[in-house]
């Protein structure tokens with residue numbers, strides 16, 4: 013099976029973060045085409061890897077790529093926010109490292125029929141998995157105010173209300189079914205403005221993708237599960253591609269790396285907050301200029317890494 017091109021982002025840094033030479037069970041919670049997973053499995057024969065992806069097409073390609081690792085690799089079709097369930101089914105109470113490389117793969121972006129890209133005309137789908145409402149369903153059904161909130165909160169689109177009004181007005185005449193139709197409508201609503209060479213529809217498409225796949229809503233749940241399942245000394249590494257995702261990762265890591273917050277005057281701790289993580293990266297790791305030159309998709313990547321330093325429940329209440 014021919015693999016579509018997808019260059020793993022910050023590969024050397026991910027390997028340094030997850031230290032596969034220590035062996036054990038690693039989880040790639042967003043397997044994609046298996047680029048990071050392959051390098052982790054190649055790094056040491058004593059690594060076993062569970063690869064999760066909600067996209068059956070990606071999973072089929074990764075399965076064939078990683079078949080040479082035999083039973084050292086297990087593929088799971090599912091969502092990362094259900095990590096605990098997947099690990100329970102595999103009888104893995106703890107793991108020795110977790111990776112998440114958030115967002116879309118180049119394969120998803122490149123296939124017009126998946127409806128992620130405004131560069132190619134296709135059905136307005138944007139679902140990474142096979143279930144749930146499509147982006148076209150959201151565009152058809154969400155009330156105008158909710159659409160404006162999605163464009164503002166998930167796309168940081170400055171003209172969110174104007175775009176939402178344009179959508180509501182257009183769908184009153186005919187349904188918006190394709191990426192091309194939506195792109196043209198957004199360009200008209202924002203006056204064809206281009207920032208930093210970006211298409212005017214960039215923010216709206218990002219927002220709809222996040223809403224369609226409930227990306228931010230589920231990220232915190234995934235991080236909670238991942239931290240809870242790390243063995244002592246194991247690490248979690250997360251690659252994110254926009255500030256909204258990165259903020260969630262930063263806040264969750266910081267929160268779990270913070271100890272008791274009771275005022276010093278309290279004789280005993282009443283908050284029960286425990287420090288379960290140490291931050292391995294105080295600031296996110298960014299790709300070098302050379303990497304960005306070679307792989308444009310890496311330009312917005314930020315890698316954050318944390319290490320489990322104490323047992324016990326990680327939730328800080």
Ligand SMILES: C[S@@+](CC[C@H](N)C(=O)[O-])C[C@H]1O[C@@H](n2cnc3c(N)ncnc32)[C@H](O)[C@@H]1O
Pocket residue numbers: 018019020021041042043044045046047048049064065066067070090091092093113114115116117118140225230
């Ligand atoms: C950027 S790609 C991963 C690429 C991979 N690291 C590689 O080197 O080939 C992100 C993948 O995460 C998957 N994904 C996104 N959200 C997910 C979720 N909630 N649960 C499981 N997989 C998800 C997407 O389907 C996509 O295949």
